[in-house]
Amino acid sequence: MQRKKDHTIRVLVIDDRMEDAESIVTGLRNDGLAVRANRPTSLDEYRAMLAGQPVDLVLAAATSKTVEPTQALTLARATGNDLPVILIADGHDDAGLAAMIGLGADNIALRNRDGHLRRAVEREYRDLNARRDLRHLDARLHETERRCDALIDSSRDPIAYIHEGMHIRANQAYLEMFGYADFDEVEGMSILDMVAPADANDFKTLLKQLSKGGETPPPHHLTAHDADGQEFPATMEFSPATYDGEPCLQIIFRRKETAFDPAMMEQMETLRRQDVATGLLNRPTFLQSLEDAVARSASAHEHHGLLLIQPDHFGSLVQSVGINNVDALMAALAERLRPLLDEQVEAARFGEQVIAVLARGSSHAETEVLARDIVSVIGGRILETGDHSLTVTASVGAVQVSERNAQVPRVLARAQQLLETAQGVGGNRMELYDPGAIDRAEQDRINAWIERIRGALTNDQLVLHYQPIISLHGNNAPFFDVLMRMDNGTGELVMPNAFLPIAEEHGLIRDLDRGVIAKAVRTLAANAKREMRFIVRISRASIEDTTLPAFIQQVLQEHAIPANRLVVQINESKVSTQVNEAAEFNRQLAAFGAGFCIDQFGVGLSSAQLIAHLRPRFVKLDGSFMTDYARSPEQQARVRDLGAAATASGASTIACDVNDSGSMTTLFLANVEYVQGNFLAPPSPDLSFDF
Incomplete structure (x- = not known):
């Protein structure tokens, strides 16, 4: 099975007994955390580990x-690093805590x-990363x-910054336009x-x-006068800004002879904001609106709805209308959506095949209604695109934006994730995330996935991709790592991290393991x-399946495949808590010639x-060891x-x-004999790699 890659958490585990420390690390990894651990066996070794490695x-x-x-706390604080310390208690008594x-x-x-x-x-770890991100952003902010x-x-x-009507900053072009030699002459002067x-x-x-926080107005035309009292027509453009941490107003002041005609300026502003093909807003304009809405969620506790819309089976649609008519297809979708838009609901072409909608001031219920209306209005009628009449449906990923998730990257990522899930x-269909009501309709989503997984098993919709494993010792025999995907019924592939957790939780993982083995x-x-x-991955549950080795042997015999052509792989963290079961599983595989591999090797204590006891045929190093490997003596x-x-x-x-x-x-x-990675060759449904 394809494993989900997570950022590796580097921990030091302080415990007198190796078994207890190993239990801590194994428990964390079995709970889904990617952990790389070290255990000091003395105070000096602890001090050296703090000083010598991240x-x-x-x-x-x-x-x-x-x-x-x-001592653990004192030395951790003495490093000067932001290094959280978690104390692990054996019991629960108030005085001890x-x-x-x-x-x-x-x-x-x-x-x-x-x-x-x-x-x-x-x-x-989440708080640590937040503090790290804050420091990084603060440094970038100062540089910016x-x-x-x-x-x-x-x-x-000519640019000036105004706070409470007073000048707090102006550039040289501004000073020259008004006839001042130095900013000291206008500092504190009213813009009036x-x-x-x-x-x-x-x-x-x-x-x-x-x-009062009103919307940024369009360019404003007026008559200005300079330091000598000479009047001249001018145009002012406004935008909110901050200066030395204080909110202020940026003003660009232009003489009218260098400004555009008002009607032309308005037309150019409209064109600048629009996507030419659909007439909707373009991506940069929408992102600015989204940033403003998210900022108001954070500061004024406002609620908004963000929706990402994409036609289903877009690849098939493009084949039907032709690549040259994609813009026409998206324009037809935009027209279908237009009746749902108003002053508070704006839409943009966010990507080649994605339309984004921002519903300002929308409650959870209103966002849900809008998402369902979008699904209905697109799928309810034939879509006309030039010479083509198409039956089109669309999926919607919707996020309720509030103070709790008021970050643009976060809400966009969540909306995209929900769109892919739908x-x-x-x-x-639509999928809606509300940070105040996360569990709404969650069971419906899970049930839909369960039916989809069962359908994939029944209808042979498991798809295998293969990544070459290349020998560093000149062995040119073809060797592939097998990775699973799922066909959603239309030829589009779903990555395993979308459905494996549900399969594990609802007892379908063993069936998936067997399906992948049989197809391989x-x-x-x-x-x-x-x-x-x-090499084929299996889950922890399959290690406990005493009938699986016999199933593997039977499938190999039915297809007259030598058993040494198949290697079964499982993660080290799963094996370390089931050593006896894993040893028996390996023994049964070895009895008829199949191989056994331990994945994510090296992260345990x-x-x-472990491998001295199990004697696997292969071990696969944890991918975190390759991070900056060429420049890291420690790695x-x-x-x-x-x-x-x-x-x-x-x-x-x-x-x-x-x-x-x-x-x-x-x-x-x-002593590494084989390598694999996207740098060498990414996973592919093709087996034609030249070894």
């Missing part, structure tokens, strides 16, 4: 004597309370402000002093509207002359001991140690996620 979290047993909790809080721990978790440690780790200052100073447009008396009242009214279960063996039979070898040393341990146990080592040519020589010298 660490995200420290997990320290409250009863540890090897490194006592006070109070004492741990008094030590300054960032969080406390109960060892044997189901999910408690996982939630503590997730919370602290510095560059903006330089651009403003060098701009030929630049406006001729005849237009002063109208301009004052405009400033009051802007100070299409993955057949399309012609049929593929081997269809390509028997090439003598290929496949006792990886070498290289760790890979060398793991490669040596694999060789000692009789296993061949595979490095996955290899992403640069510079790693290849180093991997060869580190």
Whole structure:
């Protein structure tokens, strides 16, 4: 099975007993967290680990004597790094918990309370990343402000910044236009002093509207006067801004002789904001509107609806109308949506095949009604696009924007995820996320996925992709890693992370494992002359299936495939909690010649001991080891140690996620025999790779 790639959390586990530390790490990985752990065996080793390698979290047993909790906290704080420490308690007594809080721990978790440690780790890691992001954004903000200052100073447009009607910044072009030599002459001066008396009242009214948070007005035409009292016609353009952390107003002041005719200017502004093909807003304009709406959700607690709309089976539609008529297709969809738009509901062509809608001030119920209306209005009638009459349906991914999720990337990513989910279960439907009511309709979504998975198993809609595994020792025999996808019924593929968790939770994962194995063996039979070898993933549940080895043997025999052409793979974290079951599973595979592989190898605290006991045919290093591998002596040393341990146990080592040519020589010298990764060859339904 395809595993979902997560960012690896680097932890130090402080516990007197190796078994307890291993249990902590295994529990976290089995709960779905990608964890790479180290365990210090002395205070000096703890100090060296803090100084010598990047660490995200420290997990320290409250009863540890090897490194006592006070020492763990003191040394972690002494690094000067943002390094959260979670104390792990064995029991629940108020005095003990109070004492741990008094030590300054960032969080406390109960060892044997189901999910408690996982939630503590997730919370602290999420907060750590938020603080890191904030520091990174703060640095970028200062750099951006510095560059903006330089651009403003060098701009030929007269630009000023106004706070509460007073000048707080102006560039040289602005000063020259009004006849001032230095900013000191206008600092603190009212902007009204630049406006001729005849237009002063109208301009004052405009400033009051802007100070109350009104919409940014179009260009404003008036008569200005300079330091000598000479009047001249001018145009002012406004935009909200901040200066030294304070909200203010940016004004671009242009003499009329350099400004456009008002009617032409309005027409050009309209064209600048529109998508030519559909007449809807274009992407940059919509993003600005979305940023404004999200900002108001954060500051004024407003609620809005964001909806992404995409025609279902778009590839088939393009084949029907032709690539040259895609714009006409999207224009027809836009016309179908137009009756649903008004002053509070605006739409944009957000991508080649995606339309975005922003419903300002929309409640959850109103956003849901709008999403259903969109699905209905598109799918309810024949769509006319030039010479073609099409039956088109669409899916909608909708997000309720509120204070809780007021970040543009977050709401866009969530809407896109929901759009893909809606299409993955057949399309012609909407999926709505509301941060205040996450579980609404969740069961309907799960039920739809369950039916889709069962349908895929029944109708042979599991699709296999293959990624080459390349030998560093000159073995040119074809060797592929098998990755599963699902056909949603129209030829479009759904990635496994969309449905595997549901399959595991509802008892369908073993059937998927068997379906993939059977299809992989049929593929081997269809390509028997090439003598290929496949690695196929299975789940933790299948390790417990005592009948699976016999099933694998039967399928291989039915298709006359030598058993050594098939290798069965499972994650190290799954095996480490089922060592006896895994050993028996491997023994049964070996009895008829099939292979066994441990994936994500090297992230546990006792990886070498594990493979010495299990004796797998292959180990596949965790992909996190390849992050910056060519420039990281620490990563290289760790890979060398793991490669040596694999060789000692009789296993061949595979490095996955290899992403640069510079790693290849180093991997060869580190006892690594095979490599794979998108840099070498991405997964593909094609088996024609030339080894």
